[in-house]
Amino acid sequence: MACTDNAMRALFLLVLFCIVHGEKEESKGIDAKASGPGGSFDITKLGASGNGKTDxxxxxxxxxxSACGGTGKQTILIPKGDFLVGQLxxxxxxxxxxxxQVDGNLLATMDLSQYKEHGxxxxxxxxxxxxxxxxxxLDRQGPAVWSKNSCTKKYDCKILPNSLVMDFVNNGEVSGVTLLNSKFFHMNMYQCKNMLIKDVTVTAPGxxxxTDGIHMGDSSGITITNTVIGVGDDCISIGPGTSKVNITGVTCGPGHGISIDSLGRYKDEKDVTDINVKDCTLKKTMFGVRIKAYEDAASVLTVSKIYYENIKMEDSANPIFIDLKYCPNKLCTAxxxxxxxxxxxxxxxxxxxxxxxxxxxxxxxxxxPCTGVTMDDVNVEYSGTNNKTMAICTNAKGSTKGCLKELACF
Known part of the structure; x- marks a missing residue:
């Protein structure tokens, strides 16, 4: 009986050893797909080639x-090299x-057929x-397709793919990277909360x-700091439903300035409030700081608690601009x-x-009418010689202090 017990015990230990050993071997295969607490995934070790041609x-x-499926802190490494990718x-x-971690270059495919509708x-x-x-x-390689953009001529145009789109992202950060030559917007945030954008460069021809630099809508708690943006549209555009935005140390140009943008295009848009823009420089931009809304706006909404301070204009075409008569492509009710x-x-x-x-x-x-508009130490002068500096204020009510006398329009 004792011999039988010993034999059974030995068989049990052998089976247990095989099970555990098998689980360990199996776990080695799982590591490539899912990570435990903490992990790093170098895309070249997963078959990526940085030759600029391989998909x-x-x-x-x-x-x-693998990273999203793992617990703890996970890292995806884009090493040095040129990595061509399609829709991600x-x-x-x-x-x-x-x-x-983006140490190399991600290159977007120029084949638009690889993108889903509205992708x-x-x-x-x-x-x-x-x-x-x-x-x-993050190089979008936009020059190859910009000629297919009809949005400057057609109201209901087919929109080309944006570059970096973040929807329902909370407590996020984008820092250090450069976004190049987007086919449409470079960065777009929708229903995001508590986002930090810092030390970023966004570049496209004027x-x-x-090619808006950074756009946001229905978002709150957005901070953009120490960022350089030169694009063909708004450097930063703030859409409906956005609140608690702090923009500091931004250099903009070329571009259309820093805008609270295109309000009232759609029904049921929400208010914009608590926007602060400080210590920024705008160089040869089409606009400086701007608020614009459609003349025949489809929504009833309010823009309030907007604060601009320490803004330097360098030959901006329209440094301070509030436009409630915005009507692109002449498709509004006049x-x-x-x-x-x-x-x-x-x-x-x-x-x-x-x-x-x-x-x-x-x-x-x-x-x-616009109410509660305060102009305090506004001293922007026309750099040309044919005309004098002037202000056009229609149905605006507020106060001025320490401004260039030509700009004290209240």
């Missing part, structure tokens, strides 16, 4: 699946916190605590169509009265030069 979409997607979809929620290049959805950082480039209310807007210590005589333009409506 590396699969390798990058595999890296995302980084969907959460993730089990841990993911950092995308974008890099789409990040429902991810918390995301970090995108490094000294590399005549590239609809005599429409905007339903957008503008109130409590402060312009403080705005200095420099304007490339047009109209250094200040406040174009509000009789039915909904």
């Amino acid at each position: 590396n979409t699969k390798a990058v997607q595999e890296a995302w699946a 979809n980084f969907t959460g929620p993730c089990k841990g916190d993911v950092t995308i 974008n290049w890099i789409e990040i959805l429902r991810v918390d605590n995301l970090v995108i950082t490094g000294k590399g480039n 005549d590239s169509p609809n 005599n429409g009265a905007s339903k957008v209310t503008i109130k409590d807007v402060t312009f403080k210590n705005i200095t420099g030069t304007s490339s047009t005589p109209e250094a200040v333009s406040l174009l509000c409506t009789a039915k909904v």
Whole structure:
């Protein structure tokens, strides 16, 4: 009986050893797909090639699946090299916190057929605590397709893919990287909360169509700091439903300036409030700091608590601009009265030069005048010689102090 017991015990230990050993061997295979607490995924070890020609979409997607599926702090490494990729979809929620370390260059395919209808290049959805950082480039290679953009001529145009799109992302950071030559917007945030954009460079030619630098809508707690943007449209555009935005140390140019943008185009848009823009420089931009709304706005909304301070203009065409008669492509109702209310807007210590005589333009409506507009130490002068510096203020109410006398229009 004892011999039988010993034999049974030995058999049990042998089976247990095989099971455990098998689990260990199996876990080695799992490591390539899912990580435990903390992990790093170099895309070249997943088959990516940095020769600028090979399609590396699969390798990058595999890296995302592994990092997002792991707990703790996970890192996706884009090493030095030129990595061509198609449409990327980084969907959460993730089990841990993911950092995308961009040391090399991600190159977007120029083949538009690889993008789904209304698709974008890099789409990040429902991810918390995301970090995108490094000294590399996200190069959209837009020049090859900019000629296919009809949005400057056609109201309901086919929109080309945006570059970096973050939807429902919370507590995120984008730092250090350079975004180049987007086919459409370079960065777009929708329903994001508590995002930090710092030390980023965004670059495209001044005549590239609809290449906004950073756009946001229905978002809150957005900070943009120490960033350089030169593009073919707005350097920064703030859409409806956005609140608690702090923009500091931004250099903009070329471009259309820093805008609270295109309000009232759609029904049920929400208010814009608590926007602060400080210590920025705008160089040869089409506009400086601007608020614009459709003349025949489809929504009733309010823009309030807007604060601009220490802004330097260097030959901006329209340094201070509020436009409630915005009507692109002449498709608005010409005599429409905007339903957008503008109130409590402060312009403080705005200095420099304007490339047009109209250094200040406040174009509000009789039915909904702009109220609570404060101009404090606004001293922007026309740099030309044919005309004098001037302000155009229509249906705007407020106060001025310490301003160039030609700009004291209240």
